[in-house]
Amino acid sequence: MRPFAELARGTTTTVLKAHDPERDRVVVVKLLRREWAQDEEISARFAAETAALYSVSNDNVVSILDHGECEEGLFIVTDYVEGAALDGLLGDRTIPTIIGAFIVREALSGLAAVSQAGIVHRDFKSSNIVVSDQGLVQLVDFGFAESTADTHGAVAGTLGYIAPELLAGEAATEQSDIYSAGITLFEATTGVSVSGRATLRNGRQSYAHLNSGALTHIDENLSALIGEMTDPSPANRPATVDQAIGMLDEVLADYRPAVSR
Incomplete structure (x- = not known):
């Protein structure tokens, strides 16, 4: 992923606008920052968000494309809605x-x-x-x-x-x-x-x-x-x-x- 804009920053997460070279499209990356990814309760909530997105397929719900862990923390990748x-x-x-x-x-x-x-x-x-x-x-x-x-x-x-x-x-x-x-x-x-x-x-x-x-x-x-x-x-x-x-x-x-x- 190649982030090129920060869309939002909260206490525990940062939301980035990025280019996905594999899909050649603009995406949103929600990053649970490393210092919070080690918190059991917060990381469990992030995992629940990931599971929820994977379990729902509907035109009126944003689509999840990927998730995982990187040096900066845990991440979820979803479609970017212009x-x-x-x-x-x-x-x-x-x-x-x-x-x-x-x-x-x-x-x-x-x-x-x-x-x-x-x-x-x-x-x-x-x-x-x-x-x-x-x-x-x-x-x-x-x-x-x-x-x-x-x-x-x-x-x-x-x-x-x-x-x-x-x-x-x-x-x-x-x-x-x-x-x-x-x-x-x-x-x-x-x-x-x-x-x-x-x-x-x-x-x-x-x-x-x-x-x-x-x-x-x-x-x-x-x-x-x-x-x-x-x-x-x-x-x-x-x-x-x-x-x-x-x-x-x-x-x-x-x-x-x-x-x-």
Whole structure:
């Protein structure tokens, strides 16, 4: 691999844009740096991300091309998607409500494939949804993904998107991913960003962003679906991601731009 740009740098990982000479294509290399690759818990999470990517084959999920170990640490190689993350599109305010809803609907197709593989993504959010220049929507970054048998109630994810039951110590499930998807659908259709708005106090997450009045400016059926997907009780949410997709498809088929209520 021949890295030529750093895309992101976190506490434990570095994400690089690189040229793969074997495939003669641009790829993304996610590197777990050597000092962290020796940490048992962190390296296990990286291995789980690798396994999750290999277990899912879907147009709406980024494809893994290779993985291994090098002098700098452990690495995963995935396709490079030329395009923009959903959070960037929302920040630029360049997409109408119906397009935002459609983007999330396509990402949900990827999430459904993840769920069917027995995996909980645990970090479904607007910055992990990429729209290519050709219009293909892909779900990326499986850094918190786990088999449904291995979640053990560990809290992982991004504040504002985390389902309330996870903060109470319950295990991550398909319903907790659906909650995160509902928050993302809220962002994509109202233009109100969750980033920086959610707070955590005494182990409880604030949900002021859902009560901001923004939902009064979108289609009533779409607003109701967001409410159902983000219900505090997992039992009141759609039972599966596939069911949530079906409900969203019905809303989109009958979509009418809202008059402020």
